[in-house]
Amino acid sequence: MASSKDNSSQPLACPLCGARSIFIVALEDFLYLECLKGHGSHKYYGRQKGSAPKPENIVRRLEDMFTAEQKRLFSRVTAAINETDGFARLPVHEQIKFLCAKCRCTEKEIYQLCKLITVFQNASGGGIKNGNKNLPR
Numbered sequence: 001m002a003s004s005k006d007n008s009s010q011p012l013a014c015p016l017c018g019a020r021s022i023f024i025v026a027l028e029d030f031l032y033l034e035c036l037k038g039h040g041s042h043k044y045y046g047r048q049k050g051s052a053p054k055p056e057n058i059v060r061r062l063e064d065m066f067t068a069e070q071k072r073l074f075s076r077v078t079a080a081i082n083e084t085d086g087f088a089r090l091p092v093h094e095q096i097k098f099l100c101a102k103c104r105c106t107e108k109e110i111y112q113l114c115k116l117i118t119v120f121q122n123a124s125g126g127g128i129k130n131g132n133k134n135l136p137r
C-alpha cells in the first residue's frame with residue numbers, strides 16, 4: 001500500500017486528538033491524515049516549519065491506493081458486482097460472502113479494500129466527517 005504508513009521518519013499526529021495517523025494519503029496539494037478514531041485532517045506541502053515535504057508517489061485516483069494484488073481483486077470485485085443481478089438488494093453480510101466465494105478472497109481482503117475506498121473518498125473531499133469539513137475541493 002503505497003499510500004499509508006511509509007515515508008515518515010516522524011509519525012504525523014492527529015491535530016484533533018494527538019493519536020498517530022494510521023492512514024496517510026499523499027494527494028497533489030496536501031497530505032491527508034486519518035487517525036484510529038477516524039479524524040481526518042490535512043497538511044499542506046511547503047518549506048515552512050511544520051509543513052510536510054511532498055512525497056514522490058502521489059495518489060491521483062482510487063487505484064493508486066491499492067497494491068498490485070488489491071488492484072486485481074478490485075477489478076474482480078467490480079466485475080462480480082456488475083454481472084450479478086440483485087447484488088445491491090442482498091444484505092451486506094451476504095454481499096461479502098458472495099464476493100469472497102466469487103472472487104476467491106477472504107472477508108478481511110474485502111474489508112481492507114472497502115476501508116481504502118472510504119479513506120480515498122475522505123481524502124479527496126467526498127466524505128465529510130469530524131475534522132475534514134474544511135478540505136479544499
Ligand SMILES: [Zn+2]
Pocket residue numbers: 014015016017018019035036037038039
Ligand atoms: Zn484523532
